[in-house]
Amino acid sequence: MRSSGRNSSGRGDYRGAGGGAARSRSGGQRDDRQKRAGKPRPEERRYDAGGSAPDGPKKGRGATARGGAKGGPKQSPQRGGGRTAPARSREYEARAEERNRERHANKPRTGTPRAVPGAEQEGERLQKVLARAGYGSRRACEELVDQARVEVNGEIVTEQGLRVDPAKDVIKVDGLTVATQSYQFFALNKPAGVVSTMEDPDGRQCLGDYVTNRETRLFHVGRLDTETEGIILLTNHGELAHRLTHPRYGVQKTYLAAIQGPLPREVGKRLREGIQLEDGYARADHFRVVEQTGKNYLVEVVLHEGRKHIVRRMLAEAGFPVDRLVRTAFGPIALGDQKSGWLRRLSNTEVGMLMKEVGL
Numbered sequence: 001m002r003s004s005g006r007n008s009s010g011r012g013d014y015r016g017a018g019g020g021a022a023r024s025r026s027g028g029q030r031d032d033r034q035k036r037a038g039k040p041r042p043e044e045r046r047y048d049a050g051g052s053a054p055d056g057p058k059k060g061r062g063a064t065a066r067g068g069a070k071g072g073p074k075q076s077p078q079r080g081g082g083r084t085a086p087a088r089s090r091e092y093e094a095r096a097e098e099r100n101r102e103r104h105a106n107k108p109r110t111g112t113p114r115a116v117p118g119a120e121q122e123g124e125r126l127q128k129v130l131a132r133a134g135y136g137s138r139r140a141c142e143e144l145v146d147q148a149r150v151e152v153n154g155e156i157v158t159e160q161g162l163r164v165d166p167a168k169d170v171i172k173v174d175g176l177t178v179a180t181q182s183y184q185f186f187a188l189n190k191p192a193g194v195v196s197t198m199e200d201p202d203g204r205q206c207l208g209d210y211v212t213n214r215e216t217r218l219f220h221v222g223r224l225d226t227e228t229e230g231i232i233l234l235t236n237h238g239e240l241a242h243r244l245t246h247p248r249y250g251v252q253k254t255y256l257a258a259i260q261g262p263l264p265r266e267v268g269k270r271l272r273e274g275i276q277l278e279d280g281y282a283r284a285d286h287f288r289v290v291e292q293t294g295k296n297y298l299v300e301v302v303l304h305e306g307r308k309h310i311v312r313r314m315l316a317e318a319g320f321p322v323d324r325l326v327r328t329a330f331g332p333i334a335l336g337d338q339k340s341g342w343l344r345r346l347s348n349t350e351v352g353m354l355m356k357e358v359g360l
Contacts, residue, residue: 022198045276045288075113123163126150129171133348149174177360184218185346185354186211186234187330189338196223196232207234210343219332221245222253222306230255230327231335234343244331245356250304252285255311259320261295267318275317279307282314300328311352333358 003007065122081120130141142160144150150157151172152164164171171178188210190196198208198219211234221233221241235241243249268287275282286302297320301311312322328335339345346354 024071038348046048089340123165126152126162126164127160128266129164129166130173131193135173135178135348144173169272170327173348175356176339177355178348178352183237183240183351184235185237185351186218186343187333187335187338188232188234188343189335189340190224190229190232192227192229195226196220205299207232207259210341223308224327225309227311228312228325228327229331229340230325231333231338232327233330233333233346240355240358243360244354245306247305249358251331252302252304253306253327253331254328256326257301257303257311257315257322258324259297259299259315259322261292261297261320263289263292263297263299263320267320271314275314277313277317282307282310284314325359 030297060168126145127138127141130136130144131138135141135144141150145157145160145162148156148158152162152169154170188207191203191206194209195204195206197206198211199207207220218234218236219241221235222245224230224232233241233244244251271284271287281303282303284301284303286300288300289297290300291298301314303310311325315322326335333346333350
């Protein structure tokens, strides 16, 4: 038969069946201690409809309001008897806030610290820009300034700490312009059989095969025909590349050509005066014989034009077809002992020389 589960106080008994005897003994001891302490047992506590204790006032709005529900003040329980602290009135809160304002009214206000002198200035320090461009450490760049070797916008810098805008100011070291932005300049010794394009739809070996691992897109300065070897420049500086190839700036290119003799003495004069081609006259700036072995001649031709196959056509028109052609210099940049197929980065001095050549 199911027990009603009700005790003498009218509340449900939720104690389980197991361990009933042990719970009865411990419960009896706890009841004795609570009676001696004058505290009622939890199941004997009663609350009125307003949520107050039997002996307390009966004018509260209920346990829900005092417990922090919407519309009622939230109270935190205190230790001891389990009672909550009384809520402070709005008038008390207003008076406390007013006293705090009066207390701090006469104290000096602490503003944000002033910036370091010069921090509000725009631009970067000159020695930092030079160091990033590859002229050495910042200390080494400061020594360049002390030696009066640096100029900004045409004026020699005599004091340290000058701030510049790399995108607008023209900075020069020893008269050579400094490439302060993220420009890249390379020289490639192009082998024979390589096409002077960055991509070839026919799958032939091209210039782009030598710079595939570069993050910045590069393009070649001018062209060399497929069978011509020698130096060709690669960069991402569009204005410099345009000026280096434009006839107006007259940047000279030097070639070594292997031809068959005998070679008459007046051939050089004829090339310098100009040879009539199908697309107009072509003139060499300089011509000389570098080496002769029997009927084999190695001649040097310097010219500033950049028409297609210009050197081969000039020598063929003069009666000396070219067996092999190598470009050994592009303006002030010489091929030197750079091996065929090797790519090297131009130095800051070489970049400055190129820019000076075309007025940058």
